[in-house]
Amino acid sequence: MDDYIQQGIHGIREIKPDERRKFLGTLRERVVVVLTKQQVREPGTYKEIEDLMKKNKDATLFLNGTMDYNEMSDYIKIANKIGSKFIISTNKEANTDLGLVLAYDHAINKEDIYIKKQKEQIEVQKHENHFSQFFKKIF
Template sequence: MSGPNLEDYLQQGIHGQKEINPDERRKFLGTLRERVVIALTQAQVREETIFSEVEAAIKLNRTATLLLNGNIDYRHLSKYMKICTDHDVKYTIVTNKEHNSDIGLVLAHDYAIDKEDIYVTKSKITYEESNDKKGFFSKLFKRRG
């Protein structure tokens, strides 16, 4: 059984610490897929409303950490940061200048949980809420009667 040799130390000094699954870590904002409780895309984080699934997951997983993509404008991140503050959950803004992940938010533990469905697939905005908005098309197709 041999331990690290001089070549290993030199390679580590030149290239940095060896990392397990670097592509997966870049995608999931520095963590591994097996640790993720719930994830949103950047587009979902940019929506005006808060996803109730994320809020419920934060409340249920108080020992987890919320990782937020630092390439997203702060005003979109702040609503999720407030939920974390209200429920005493840690959060971190992660910015990778070399790789911009399409993931915008990840709630993850520091150990594996192997949850199968981590992505929120539906939008929080319901049909009734969208009818309340007075946009161009709602005025154009207004019922007359």
């Protein structure tokens, strides 16, 4: 009875509210991939996101509603093209650096959910190319 009264006063008790605020309304254990706000703001889109959306069509794309619509629109177009669900999460009280979360409605417990920034990927590729060219010259 006490739980019922407390629920009436304070609202429905939420499991892991801080985690839900960080991951735009979902839990970490359900996440396929995330991008930071800064990554979403970069020109163009991440190919990895489109590929993962195609592979995980039953997953929902959560977008941070505190961002400008123009910054998210390319990802919304991809979701519409693929036929994926998307939600614009507009919790003004949540302070998160995430701009995009692709997640299921059940736990998948994927270990690595972060994508390196495009600039970092390009630098790694350049470094690998220089390294391989060095060895080609030697051998």
